[in-house]
Amino acid sequence: MSAILKIVLPFIFLFGISSEDNIQNNIVQETTTYYFIRHAEKDRSDKSEKDPNLTAEGLKRAQIWAEVLKDIPLDMVLSTNYKRTLQTGAPIAGRKQLSMENYNAGNGYNDEFRKRTSGKRVLVVGHSNTTPQFVNKILGEDKYADIDDTENGALFIVQILPNNEILDQVLYIN
Template sequence: MSTILKIVLPFILLFGVSSEENIENNIIQETTTYYFIRHAEKDRSNKTEKDPNLTAEGLKRAQRWAEVLKDIPLDMVLSTNYKRTLQTGAPIAGSKQLSIENYNTSNGFDDEFRKRTHGKSVLVVGHSNTTPQFVNEILGEEKYANIDDTENGALFTVQILPNKEILDQVLYLN
């Protein structure tokens, strides 16, 4: 089964096959979908560097993320303001003809973020600690632990349905 099909199949099954019914019920327009990834492999050669670039391997992974997400319609690509997250999001944003918008991890899932992203399909590029924390904040529970510092292939998907039900899953694409 293709990676894309694995990502979207649960949501297709949830919504059923009647797109006319979904449109009538405004499900498609009001569902908010978040895709969360951690930045790709960063350069660790200089321990004092607080804002390292991606390694060659990391740049390849960023390209693979663009391939994995190529058939997923995105309205926004959000990233923290670090080289490694921006470099991870760049191939994806470029393939979708979107600009990368900054988000502040300390604001979390606040009212401004909810309004900004409501009804949209959004990729959020973050870090080993901010990504699961953000997902947990949306879920309202501590479901996911911080990502191991060597894990760069986790894809968290969170959907908020019009009835406020929240669906989530995590896939590891390594």
């Protein structure tokens, strides 16, 4: 896993703007940075279960996400109100000493959400369809398709700069 971190962290830091650096340089932090992940591997053993827990592999991936994001300053951790998203975000929120807050994936990127997250660094834990749809809504274009149901390691990073320029990239953590 350390090899993954050595590859991924420079990209995350390159994309992230540290508020500490901005304070030292007397620059007001106005950049909003979103980190989007899909929930980790869910238990598929009971097809009738609408809200399954994570598998052992999924719980391990949640810990990997916490490790990958450990040096990234976050202001908020948002999750849909499902066991699998809450269980994915919990190790990250715990490590950051943040409470997890719910968001409604159906409403997505609305005025209330923009106001609530403006100028912050926010982790958003979602689903195979809601995560790319949310990113697309921010970008104002249909750039990303739904995530394949077997893919649980995609990290979407979206930044809204003070001049309203939007930057995005996707990294894959396996």
